[in-house]
Amino acid sequence: MTEEAFMGLAKEMRLGAKMLGLRATVRALAAAGDPVAKVLGLRALDDPYPLYEKIRERGELSRHPLGLHLTAKHSVVSSVLRDPRFRVEPAVDHVGVDWNIHPGDETRLRHPMEHSLLTMNPPRHTALRALVAPWFTPRALRDREERIEKIVDDFLDQAVYRASFDLVGDFAVRVPTKVVCDLFGIPDDRHADFSRWGSVLAGTLDGIRTLGERHAVRKALAQMTEFFDELILLRRKNPGDDVISGLVRAELDGQPLHRDDVVALAGLLFVAGYETTVNLIGGGALNLLSDPAQKQRLLDDPSTARGVVEEVLRVEPPVQFTLRFTREPLTLCGKQLPADSPVVLLLAAANRDPEVFVDPHRFDAERPNSREHLSFSAGIHFCLGAGLARMEAEIALRRLFQRIPGLHLAGPIRYKRTRNIRGMTTMPVSARMAPVT
Ligand code: HEM
Numbered sequence: 001m002t003e004e005a006f007m008g009l010a011k012e013m014r015l016g017a018k019m020l021g022l023r024a025t026v027r028a029l030a031a032a033g034d035p036v037a038k039v040l041g042l043r044a045l046d047d048p049y050p051l052y053e054k055i056r057e058r059g060e061l062s063r064h065p066l067g068l069h070l071t072a073k074h075s076v077v078s079s080v081l082r083d084p085r086f087r088v089e090p091a092v093d094h095v096g097v098d099w100n101i102h103p104g105d106e107t108r109l110r111h112p113m114e115h116s117l118l119t120m121n122p123p124r125h126t127a128l129r130a131l132v133a134p135w136f137t138p139r140a141l142r143d144r145e146e147r148i149e150k151i152v153d154d155f156l157d158q159a160v161y162r163a164s165f166d167l168v169g170d171f172a173v174r175v176p177t178k179v180v181c182d183l184f185g186i187p188d189d190r191h192a193d194f195s196r197w198g199s200v201l202a203g204t205l206d207g208i209r210t211l212g213e214r215h216a217v218r219k220a221l222a223q224m225t226e227f228f229d230e231l232i233l234l235r236r237k238n239p240g241d242d243v244i245s246g247l248v249r250a251e252l253d254g255q256p257l258h259r260d261d262v263v264a265l266a267g268l269l270f271v272a273g274y275e276t277t278v279n280l281i282g283g284g285a286l287n288l289l290s291d292p293a294q295k296q297r298l299l300d301d302p303s304t305a306r307g308v309v310e311e312v313l314r315v316e317p318p319v320q321f322t323l324r325f326t327r328e329p330l331t332l333c334g335k336q337l338p339a340d341s342p343v344v345l346l347l348a349a350a351n352r353d354p355e356v357f358v359d360p361h362r363f364d365a366e367r368p369n370s371r372e373h374l375s376f377s378a379g380i381h382f383c384l385g386a387g388l389a390r391m392e393a394e395i396a397l398r399r400l401f402q403r404i405p406g407l408h409l410a411g412p413i414r415y416k417r418t419r420n421i422r423g424m425t426t427m428p429v430s431a432r433m434a435p436v437t
Pocket of ligand 1: 117118119129180268269270272273274276277280317318319322323375376377378380381382383384385386388389
C-alpha cells in the first residue's frame, strides 16, 4: 500500500470512528426519548411535529446537552435569521456528519452544500449571490412561465394514459429536474444523469453519515463536476442565454469567475432547487388527494393553487430546520451565548407557532397569513429560488388535477430517510376517470 493510500485509509477510519461516536450519543439520547436527538438524529421520522411541540414546551430558547440551543418560536427564528451578529459555517458538523469526500478530492470535488452560498458569509456571499440573482427576478420568472407549463404538460401527456403511476418518481421528481436543466441549457439526453446525481446528493443534504454514502456521493460528484467542466468549456466557446453562460461571462473583483465558483454555484442551484421542489409538489398533491373539497375548489378555480402551495409550505416545509452561529458573545431570549454558539432554528416548528397562526396544525388553504411561514428562510440567505419553486408547484398542481381529475391514492406512501429535507419517495396513484387532454 502506498503512503498516500495508507494516509487515506487512516483518515477514513478516523472519520468513521468520529461518526460512530457521535451517532452512538445521539442514538442513546433518542432511545431515552429525547425529542431533540430524535429530530437531529439518524432515524427517519414519519411525523416529527409532536417532537417540535415538546421542544416548544421547553421555552423560547432551550439548551441541549449536544451543545446546541434550539428555538421553535417564530419571532426568534425570524430575528436570528436577519441578525448580522449570527453567521453560517462553511462545514456543518453538528450531528456527526462530515462533508469531506475523499482524501485528495477536497481540491477538486465539493459537496454542493460545502463552500456554497448557503455556507458563505458576507462580503463574498453578497458578491456571488448577486451574480446568479438576475435569473430569479420576477421578470425573469415571468419569461420562464410558458416553458414550465410546457415541461409539466409534456410529462402529463405521458402520465394521463397510464392506469397508475408514482406521483413522486414519475412526476414530482421530473418537473424540477427538467426546469433546472432548462435553466442551464442542458440537453434532454443528460436529464437522467441529473436525476441520478440529484437523488444521491439530496439523500445526503443532512450530511454524509456512512462510508457507503460517502462513496456514492463521491461518484455522483465526480461525474457531475466533470459534466460541468465540459459544459463550462462549451459555453466559453458558444455562449447562450443560460445560467452557465452568464456565469462564465461574469466577473468578480475585476477577474473572470473562477471555475470552482461556477461549478459550486451550478451545483447548489441544482441541489437546492431540485429536492425541495419535488417535496413541495408531492406535499401539495397529497393534500389535494386527501381533501376532495379542496381538490374541487382547485378544479373550479385554478387560482386557488396559490393558497394550497403556500399552506403546504407552512405545514410541511421541505427544509425543516437550519443552523446559525453567534459571531460574538450575545444575549438571546435572556440567555448568555458565547461566541461560536450553534443555534438550531426549527423552521417547521416556527411555522406552527400558535402566537402567529391560529389553529396551527390545521391545513387551511384560505388562511390569510400562510405566507408568513419561514420555509424559505429569511434575511440574506432567503431562498433565491422561492419564486421559481412557487411557480413550478402551482403550475404542476393545477395542470395535474385539470388533466387527471379522477386521480386518487393507490398504495402506501413512503417518506425519505433524511430528516431535515422532508418529503416522500413514493406516492402510488391511479386515475379513476378518463383523462382530459
Ligand atoms: C420548495 C422549494 C424550496 C425550498 C423549501 C427552499 C428552501 C430554502 C431555504 C430554507 C434556504 C435557506 C437556508 C438557510 O437560511 O440556512 C434556501 C436557500 C437557497 N435556495 Fe432554496 N428552496 C427551494 C427551492 C429552490 C429553488 C427552485 C432554487 C433554485 C433553482 C433554490 C435555490 C436556493 C439558493 C441558491 C439558496 C442559497 C441562498 C443564499 O444562501 O443566499 N431554492 N432555500
